[in-house]
Amino acid sequence: MSQRRGKLAHDVHVFLLALLAGLPGSLITLVLLWTGGSSPKVSWTLSVLVMGVYLGAAFAVRERVTRPLQTVANLLAALREGDYSVRGRGARRGEDPLGEVFLETNALSETLREQRLGALEAGALLTQVMEEIDVSVLTFDAEGTLKLVNRAGERLLGLPRGHLMNQNAVALGLTDLLEGPVPRRLTRTFAVEGGPYELRRGTFRQGGRPHQLVVLADLRLALREEEREAWRKMVRVLSHEINNSLTPIHSISESLRDSLLQVPRAADWEEDAKVGLGIVARRSEALGRFMSAYARLARLPPPKLAPVEVGPWVQRVAALETRLPVEVRPGPTLSVSADGDQLEQLLINLVRNAVEAARERQGRVWISWTVPSPETVEVWVEDEGPGVADTANLFVPFFTTKPEGSGIGLALSRQIAEAHGGSLRLENRTEGPGCRARLRLPLNGAPTRR
Template sequence: MRSLRRALANWFSVHENRVLLLALASGFTAVVFSLAVLWTQGFTAKVQWTMTVLIGVTWLAFAFSARERVINPLRTLANLLEAMREGDYSIRGRGAREDDALGEVMIQVNAIGATLRAQRLGAVEATALLSTVMEEIEVAVFTFDAEERLRFVNRAGERLLDRSASHMLGESAASLGLAELLHRESEEPVTRSFPGGAGRWGVRRSAFRESGLPHTLLVLTDLTRALREEELQAWQRLVRVLGHELNNSLTPIKSIAGSLTQILSRQPLPGDWQEDMRDGLTVIASRSEALGRFIGAYSRLAKLPRPRIAPLDLGALIARVAGLETRLPVRILHGPKTVVRADADQLEQLVINLIRNAVDASLETQGSVTVTWSDDGRAVSVVVLDEGLGLSNTSNLFVPFFTTKPGGSGIGLVLSRQIAEAHGGTLTLANREGTRGCQARLTLPL
C-alpha cells in the first residue's frame, strides 16, 4: 500500500502528468453530462456504446493534445538551456511568435544564446591574443597556485630558467629558485643569477583568481640592458656638458696665461706689465670662480636629498613664497584649503623657482604674475601664469645648464622637476592658450 501511495505521489509530482490531469478535469463535467443524457434518453444500445466510445476517445485525445502543446515548448526550452550549459550556443528555437507568451520566452532565450556566442567568440579571440603576447614578450611571466606550484610559464621564463615548460609545470617555487621573489615585499630591483642569465631584475607580483582559486602572478623584467643604455646616455650627456663648460673656462685661461708668459719673457719688461699681469690674473680668477660655481651647481643636482615628508598647508606656503618676491607683486587666486604631504624646504624651493622665472619673464613686458591651485580629490595642481613673451623652444627646458637668461645657471627647472618627481608629481611648462605668456603646472598626489 505504501509503495502504491509513493508511486501515485511520484506520478502526480511530474509536471506533465499534472497538466494532463488539468486537461482531463476541464472536460470532465461536459463528458459526464453528455454520457448522462446519452444513457437516460432512450437511445439504442448501439448508439449509446458508439457515442460513449467516441466521447471518451475525443476527451482523451484533446487532453493529451493539450498536454503536448504545453509540454513540447518547455522541452524545447530545456534543450536550448542544456545546450547553452554544455557550451553550444548555435542551437535556436523555431516558430517563436512575439504575440505568444511562450514565444516571447523563446525569443529571449535565442537572444541570450546569440549574446553568449558573441561573448565567447570575443573571449576566445582575446585569450588567443593574450597567449600570443605572453609568449612573445621579453618579460618572464610565472603563475603559481595557492600551494606555490607552477601553473604557467611563458617562453621568456623558459629561457630564464633554461628549462622547458613541460618539465617545470607542477614544480614548487622553492625548487625553481623563485620562492624568495614570490614572497618579496619590496618592489626594488634585485640582482640575481639564473640558469639562463644574470643581471638586475625588476620584480612585480599580483594576485588573481582562476576557477575561484587564488593564484599569484610573478613577473621578472631584465633591467640590465635598459640600465646600461641609460647609463651610457647619461655619461654621454655628462661628458658633453662638462666638456663644453670646461672649454668655455679653460680656453680663455690658456690664452691669457700664454699672453702673460710672453710679457714676462720680454727684456726689458714693458712699463705697464704690472697692469697687464693684474688684468690677466683677474680674468683667470673670474673664470676659475665661474668654473667652481658650475661644478658646485652640478653637485647640487647629483646630491638632492630624499624628501622628508610631512603634512603641509599648501596655501600658506604659496602665500609665504609670493611675499618674498619684491620686484613685482604676485597675484594669488586662492584655491581650496589643501594639505599635501611633502618636504617643506624642497617644495618651497620649487615654488620659488617657478615664481622667479615667471617674474623674470613678465618684467620684460611689464606684465603680471598669477598663482592659483585646485584639487580633484586625488591630486593638487599649482599653476603659475606669467604674461611674458612665452616659450620659443620647449625641447631644452629641462636640459641641465641650458638657459636663455643672461647670468642664468640653467639648473632651476631641472632641480624643480627633480623635486616634483621625488614627491611622485610632475612639472610641465607650456605657452598659454589665447593669450601671451607661459603656464607652469606642478601636480602633486594627495
C-alpha cells in the same frame, strides 16, 4: 514518469487535468449510449470510440503543453553547455505566449554567442600580447601553484611551460615573488642573466577562486638605454664645446705657421703673432673652464644632512643678491633635512637666473614657500621676465641661452634637488609674464605654522 520528493511530474498533472476535464462529458455520453436502447454492438462500438477520443484528447493536451517546455529545456541545456547555435522554431511576437518564449530564448542565445565570441577574441588578444611582451607574467592560485606563465617567463625561469605549469612556488624557488611589499626592486638571479627587476603583484579571481598575478620587468634594458642616451648627450655637448675651441686654435696656428715660413716675413708679423697667441690662450682657458665645470657637475659629493630652517635659508640667499631687490614672502615655519651648503648653491642659481630674466623687463623677483602635503615643502622662485621659450633643454648640461652662461647652473641645481630626494621644475607663470622655479623637498616632520 519521473517523480521528485513524492510529487507527480508536471506532465502527469496536465494529463490528469485533461482526463478530469473530459470525464463528465464522456460519462454522460456513455450513459446515454447504454440507456438509449441501442443494440449492444452499437453501444460497444460507440463506447470504444468515445473512450478513444477521450484518452486521445487527454494525451494530445499533455503533449501540447509539455512538448514546448521540453523544447525550451533543451534550448537552455544547450546554452548551459555552450552551444549557442540551436534555435527554437515558431518564435514570433504577438499574442502567442509560446512564440514570445522562443523569441526571447533565441535572443538570449544570440546575446550569449556574441559575448562568448567577444570574450574569446579578448582572451586571444590578451594571450597574444602576453606572449609577445618582454615582461615576465606569472599567475599563482591560493595554494601557490603556478597556473599561467608567458614566453618571457619561460625564458626567465629557464624551463619549458610543460615543466612549470601546476608546480608549487616553493618547488620553483619563487616564494619571494608572492611575499613582501610591492612594487619593489628585485636583485635576485634567475636562469638567465639579467636584473635588476621591478616586481609588481596583484590579485584577481578565476573560477571563483583567488589568484595572484606576478609581473617581473627587467630594468636592465631601460637602464642601458638611458645610459646610452646620457652618453650620446655628453659626447654631443663635449664635441660641440671642444670644437668651438679647437677650430679657432687650429686656424690661428695655421696662420702663424704660414707667417713664420714666409720669406721675407711681413713687417707686422710679431703683432699678428701676439694677437693670435692671445686668442689661442683665451680659447684654451675657456676650454679648461668648461672641463672644470663638467668635472664639478660630475663630482657632486653626497649631501651631508642636517636640519635646515627654510625661512633663514631663503632670507640669506635673498640678501646675497644686490642687482635687484628680491622679495621674500614668508611661509610656514619648518625645517628640512639637507646639506645647507648645497641648498644655498641651488637657491643662489635659481635666484640669479630669475634676477637676470627680470632685469630684461624691469620686473620683480620674489621667493615663497608652501606645504602642498604633510611630507613635502615647495619653494617657489618667481620672476616677471620674458619667460621660458623651450623647457625641453633647460636641464641639459651646458645648454644655455645666455652669451656668457656656462650651462651648468640648472643641471647642477636639479642634481642637488634629486640627491636630497626632491625635484626641480621650471614653468612659465600663468598669472602673468615670467617664469616660476618649483623646488620640492621632503620634510623632517609636520610643519609648525605661524
